[in-house]
Amino acid sequence: RSEALITDVLRPLKSGKEASVYLCRGAPGAPVPLVAVKDYHARERRNFKNDRMYKEGRVINKRRIRVAMEKKTRFGRQVEDGMWISREWEVLEQLYRADCAVPQPLSLAGRAIAMAFVGDESNAAPQLRHVTPSWEEAREWYEMLLDNVELFLANNLVHGDLSPYNVLVWEGDVTIIDLPQAVDARTNPNARDLLHRDVGNISAFFDQFGVRADPDAVAERLWRRFILGEL
Incomplete structure (x- = not known):
């Protein structure tokens, strides 16, 4: 307890x-x-x-x-x-x-x-939206988040509300929070659209810092690999 x-x-x-x-x-x-x-x-x-x-x-x-x-x-x-x-x-x-x-x-x-808790006694880890990364940090964190979106999907889950509001950054690492709305990609008919939205939200944030991507292509590639059992 x-x-x-x-x-x-x-x-x-x-x-x-x-x-x-x-x-x-x-x-x-x-x-x-x-x-x-x-x-x-x-x-x-x-x-x-x-x-x-x-x-x-x-x-x-x-x-x-x-x-x-x-x-x-x-x-x-x-x-x-x-x-x-x-x-x-x-x-x-x-x-x-x-x-x-x-x-x-x-x-x-x-x-x-x-x-x-993510942080230390004096400071909570900030939300991603409050952080201004260098291009190198932005690229690294974007890849970290995409790796996690893929790992979620490999476990049959889509976050469903992923954005810079529910990603924390601390000591060079990212942490994803706020998960009650996560959906089962096998049974929820909205899972594919939610995956596209999640990837789009984080891609739009990092685009401000020079990280270029095609979020729909990224999401669709992940979804295809999920459907084919390749994750």
Whole structure:
């Protein structure tokens, strides 16, 4: 549980539409000295627009739950809420095991996910959008991110909302965050379009710094290799 991992809440890091994030000190024996705790807001306070496209293709085996979610009953909304949060945890675990550039997941408790903090006690890793890289750094980080988009896809996942807002940069490395909307590329009919959008978003950012690419060609090449089982 999160409380067994931490001894102190040091400061709030971010308060967004979906969640608030806090920097905490790891307890003795915790896997990391600094922990980020992402505390999801209640569903009525959250505002992730057009989440229907992320939910398509998802299999709900129990009819009672499926009907409740379709009718948007109170129970259905509660289930939906829990699935959104647990989805990020499951994706984090899967991608961390696959050596993707995501934070180390530590625990899931209620609405809160604890993960390794990216940064140090004085400074949080900045979002990519706040960084001005040299051409060499831009080229290197772009390749790192494309490698991770490919590795996500090799694990049947598309981030679905990748942008300079949810990439952190620290000590020359990139870390991808915010994963609850990640889709299964095998079952979600929007996966191909979302892959194109992800690659387009990061390509547009790095284009400002002289990194030239054809994002649609890059995304389509990745998708073709995925379909052919070549990843």
